[in-house]
Amino acid sequence: MALVRTCLSKILSHRTRNPFLSYLSPPPLTLSLPRIHSFTLSASLSTSHTTRFKPICLYHSQGKCTKMDDLIHLEKFNHDSSRELQVNISELNKIRSQNLDFFLILDLEGKVEILEFPVLMISAKTLQVEGIFHRFVRPSNMSEQRINEYIEGKYGKFGVDRVWHDTAIPFKEVIEEFEAWLMQQKLWIGGELNRAAFVTCGNWDLKTKVPQQCEVSRIKLPPYFMEWINLKDVYLNFYNRRATGMVTMMKELQIPLVGRHHLGIDDTKNIARVLQHMLVDGALIQITARRNPRSPRDVNFLFKNRI
């Protein structure tokens, strides 16, 4: 009962403070309900709150689901990348005019080599999910045995190691497919991105990891990775508060964490929710880091106050 109460009060306080974000699908409750009903309602709300999360179909997110006519599969897994990312239309007028049309939220997984490359495309005007690109990545410089151990340790705990083994492709192929996707979305025709920018949580993904993986995979650093937005820097300058990571930003903005933290595709959705929140709060989301075109290893940071 106490737990249920706490849960309900958290949900209610979240709804009250963030009325524009409809992450929680049940209709608003009033606090003036009779006590006896309040328990029944809070219990069912609490249940729906815990059961509502539907894991994303990791075959579908990669364009590889073959069970779209299997009702049990559809009931068990989420096939809609915009789920839990709906924003109330009446709040869109609070958004400042941005210099970009689209944000590409990227959150790589894998410390030794990249294991997952998820990108969520969000419109800067409607805040809607306009596209998704997601691939599991097979390391190119590792023995089979080491890969198996690595994947077991990383994805076994989420129960998604099987889908990883079924679908992972080498980074070089991921990049080729990503470029085809960028072109299809009219975001890129060579050179820099067109009216779009990557949004990451920290600089590690694009400053460090992508160039490292390009070396290991023996490909040139693609030109669209020359600049990016570190959301933590924008957060610091907008709210005047230092956040060490995604979870801290979410706690401070009272956004509930959805999905499995450190499953890349779920993390991009959580970062997207922080971004949506900041946009509705009136933030201008600008480029924070840019590589020197003559010496791409050198990165210039564009904000004076940085995390």
Ligand SMILES: [Zn+2]
């Ligand atoms: Zn599926």
